[in-house]
Amino acid sequence: MTDLHRAVPHMLIVGAGAIGSYYGSKLHRAGARVSFLCRSGGDMLRETGITIDSLHEERFHFHPQRVLMAGEPCPEPVDYIVLTTKVLPGISGVDIIRPYLGEQTVIVLIQNGIDIEVPYRQAYPEHEIISVLAFVCVSRLSPGKILHQDYGKLALGNYPEGKTPYLEALVELLRLGGVTCEVTDRVQEARWRKLVWNASFNTLSVLGGGVDTAQLLADEESCQLVRQVMEEVCLVAAAEGHRLVPSIVDEQIEHTRVMTPYKTSMLLDYENRRPMEVEVIAGNPMRKARLHGLSVPRLEMIYRLLRLQDAQRRRQRG
């Protein structure tokens, strides 16, 4: 254990969904004190704890150190505050974490999308930010009941770049808990690499009417579309200074082709009538393209269609 924070660090995880619960369980296993901050279902979590069932790992059950409702004060300092919720307009992680930030609290973002760190950097310029990408298939079956289906690797780095001792300490903990970690000093490039997949497979699985990865790739026309969207994302990444290797498109397509057919997280959100991460997955890269004067007609169209879909779902939810 590092002694940068307390000997046994206290992690406050924002969101007791699939991602928060799964990685929370790993940190707990590593010996950290793991608390949760949630919007609902707190009593349930307090009473029955969290169970992770997995197709590949042993079943794991644990009780969080504390379960707080949003805004409820935390009597002990937080070493790492870990955001694992979806990034949606109108839900401000920045405001949610304010009561829990001590001087040394590190902000950890395990979330998808581009530029998600910007509001935190602006609001808390003195706080260290660790930006994390999760490569995992995991879903919440009910409050406190998580199903881990596959994978689990994290890619981590400091925002906007570099590696600090706090990052190394977090990685040490995660590895102790059994998580494969890829540490990078260029985490934004890693974000763009993941976006190549998310901006194509996630979005097209919804816009194609609810198709899985295999169905997207089975049709030659839509496979071509996946490729073109990926190429547009690479174009924007390059303009932002992140030159992804050109083979990334083929590699991601071929890698996905051999995966078990997979419903993307955006499609699961869509099917369950939950809001989709349209802005950070499609909107932000499209706006970057506009800033650079780049033409990305497919990415732009994806953004516009998903906006419509999301608004329509909101109307349907009433």
Added chain:
Amino acid sequence: MTDLHRAVPHMLIVGAGAIGSYYGSKLHRAGARVSFLCRSGGDMLRETGITIDSLHEERFHFHPQRVLMAGEPCPEPVDYIVLTTKVLPGISGVDIIRPYLGEQTVIVLIQNGIDIEVPYRQAYPEHEIISVLAFVCVSRLSPGKILHQDYGKLALGNYPEGKTPYLEALVELLRLGGVTCEVTDRVQEARWRKLVWNASFNTLSVLGGGVDTAQLLADEESCQLVRQVMEEVCLVAAAEGHRLVPSIVDEQIEHTRVMTPYKTSMLLDYENRRPMEVEVIAGNPMRKARLHGLSVPRLEMIYRLLRLQDAQRRRQRG
């Protein structure tokens, strides 16, 4: 009445859906003998006839001259055979009409899309083809029960171009029945004009998650998308030799903006889990663009996404 055919012409309408029933009723009103060829529900039509309820016109009820099931011989010659079914892959209007074609039978197509006449011209090079576009909001509530909501104009011309006496005779009948007709000797250009609307509003209403015309135009991003798709269609039309006036895009958008919010026919097909006219609305213009080496990324993406959606619906129907 013209004496080109019999004094009282015999019209065989293929498809007793909304379009076939509505214009069939007008031809009946004008004194023509109107028969129907259908795939199902023939007994019902024979017994109870067809009723047109309208928000703007008087209720109209009539009994067809004959109701034939597909393939059933027709004991009297057909002067005009009028196709009003959707144009879908795997359903060959060319084969369906073969038993009913006499030497003088005129083929009339009241259908959407581009290049729909080609298979008929190839199969029946000696037969006259009249190509028709319907501007009407009409729907079938149940077999033989039609609701006319708005509009009703037809645009007609001979394929590939020109105006023949048979066309004039048909127009005379339709006008006698109360239909506003716009006769053109450049019907293909009229098809492209209609496609400007169909390839944008119809397709995007589905891909936007089931939105009506007002919802499409209310969002500035999606309104811009409508405009760009329209511009791509105009580009292909021009390459095909049909130079549409550039103001057509603004005109169609502004005209749609003042219409009562409207669910497109493709959206109704989608919602009712019926096949959509993807190939003739999006596929054919996209293939024309490819032939001319034109880049139409939005039209291409529309085609690819609708193909996925259509295939997904087929799987869901089982």
